[in-house]
């Protein structure tokens with residue numbers, strides 16, 4: 001399998017009046033061709049910032065201060081404006097939580113597709129653009145007649161499908177989906193995740209599925225990266241992240257999913273909340289909340305250890 005994305009020691013900061021928000025602080029993440037990588041962690045841990053960095057869509061004052069984002073071996077951090085534009089939509093697509101804010105209420109769905117195609121293929125004829133839009137809709141299980149509708153005429157689930165269609169119309173090989181189902185109800189959410197699973201096979205897509213809900217990625221992800229305070233604390237195959245989580249934070253996340261039984265009930269209580277990213281804790285950033293913390297934990301950041309097919313940053317596995 002080829003490696004499509006390789007993020008190395010990425011640091012992304014937001015300088016604000018009271019200091020610097022260290023939203024991403026030394027994150028490492030890889031995505032292999034055709035795989036679904038689930039990126040999970042509590043709200044505010046830096047998942048969206050990491051996703052937006054890949055497309056260089058950070059809002060000021062956000063800035064990549066260090067690290068590499070290799071896409072097929074090319075470093076996105078060092079790309080010029082022209083290359084970045086070609087990347088967005090063309091080779092890497094991104095969808096967000098609320099499709100209504102990404103669709104223009106004044107444009108019909110048809111116009112959205114034509115516009116999207118023309119930003120990358122300037123001379124495409126309307127007829128050809130429409131034919132491609134219709135083919136895309138039918139592969140998403142949507143009737144072509146809906147091309148004439150406007151965003152407000154559609155349900156949330158339908159709008160999210162349209163966003164996927166607009167994302168895939170230019171044949172990207174990587175889709176970044178940031179909490180795509182948060183605004184959907186449970187049944188529509190399940191249908192949407194099924195659709196993603198189907199699309200990745202048919203379009204040979206790699207997907208980065210960002211979610212705060214570990215239960216969500218269960219059915220779809222091949223591997224899971226667990227993020228805490230701007231860094232990745234554990235990576236492993238989805239199945240064993242669920243069955244044998246190693247990092248106490250991953251164990252705590254799992255324990256917070258209803259109906260999951262743990263051998264060690266003390267983990268059920270993940271104390272406190274995410275620390276302030278302006279002045280994160282010393283050593284292992286999880287130590288103030290960790291039921292297993294030892295003296296060394298507040299002093300030094302644990303290096304990555306390879307244990308049972310996982311990569312984990314925790315002094316329990318030195």
Ligand SMILES: Nc1ncnc2c1ncn2[C@@H]1O[C@H](COP(=O)(O)OP(=O)(O)O)[C@@H](O)[C@H]1O
Pocket residue numbers: 014016021022023041042043044045046047048049050059060061062277
């Ligand atoms: N534009 C911004 N200015 C200042 N701080 C920001 C900005 N965007 C995000 N942050 C901060 O960066 C941290 C990570 O946020 P985010 O990446 O949105 O996390 P997540 O997606 O995991 O919820 C948070 O502390 C958030 O407040």
Ligand code: SF4
Pocket residue numbers: 247248249284285286287288290291292293294297302313314315316
């Ligand atoms: S390094 Fe220490 S504080 Fe951090 S997760 Fe492991 S045991 Fe807990």
Ligand SMILES: [Mg+2]
Pocket residue numbers: 044047048049178179
């Ligand atoms: Mg987010």
